[in-house]
Amino acid sequence: xxxxxxxxxxxxxxxxxxxxxxxxxxxxxxxxxxxxxxxxxxxxxxxxxxxxxxxxxxxxxxxxxxxxxxxxxxxxxxxxxxxxxxxxxxxxxxxxxxxxxxxxxxxxxxxxxxx
Amino acid sequence: xxxxxxxxxxxxxxxxxxxxxxxxxxxxxxxxxxxxxxxxxxxxxxxxxxxxxxxxxxxxxxxxxxxxxxxxxxxxxxxxxxxxxxxxxxxxxxxxxxxxxxxxxxxxxxxxxx
Numbered sequence: 001x002x003x004x005x006x007x008x009x010x011x012x013x014x015x016x017x018x019x020x021x022x023x024x025x026x027x028x029x030x031x032x033x034x035x036x037x038x039x040x041x042x043x044x045x046x047x048x049x050x051x052x053x054x055x056x057x058x059x060x061x062x063x064x065x066x067x068x069x070x071x072x073x074x075x076x077x078x079x080x081x082x083x084x085x086x087x088x089x090x091x092x093x094x095x096x097x098x099x100x101x102x103x104x105x106x107x108x109x110x111x112x113x114x115x
Numbered sequence: 116x117x118x119x120x121x122x123x124x125x126x127x128x129x130x131x132x133x134x135x136x137x138x139x140x141x142x143x144x145x146x147x148x149x150x151x152x153x154x155x156x157x158x159x160x161x162x163x164x165x166x167x168x169x170x171x172x173x174x175x176x177x178x179x180x181x182x183x184x185x186x187x188x189x190x191x192x193x194x195x196x197x198x199x200x201x202x203x204x205x206x207x208x209x210x211x212x213x214x215x216x217x218x219x220x221x222x223x224x225x226x227x228x229x
Contacts, residue, residue, distance in 0.1 A: 104149075104161070104217060108158045109156075
């Protein structure tokens, strides 16, 4: 496996379900991100972990819960979601330091549909 | 504070014609600038980046962009459009040094007409 891998690619869940999205990066990066991409809306940054510490939490509802157990893995735990949470969830990683430009490497996304 | 404005949410060009996608930025520190491309049902892929080394940046698939500080612009161009260029393009900006937040534009969908 190379790059950034997201599973599952597609997920359909009811409003009362609990599910998780998984992201794994094989690039040796030290920062990982969750973005939400909805139709006709700008890309929304949800969470950022740098060196396994959360450094950004952009007023995301508590029904989304991130977890970063190590620098290679990132999870997004989902519970009691709403239909408006249906979107493409993108994971990304980067190498953040003064020596690097911090470009993001994205996974292919997890398409979530909430019924 | 930083922001990015992409003019035109949809751009249509004929196959073989010039592609020009516009991006203007604002940043309180020297910026790093990026263009990403997203094909249907895929994540974003880095097309090219400006990191203060050279103002004219060449990327993949024949795309290039020029950093113009006086105009705070970073427009993306390609001399001759190909059908495979049909995708959504995002301009992004971040500050230099350590962890810095990346801010994306709203995206421009490029349609290539045969």
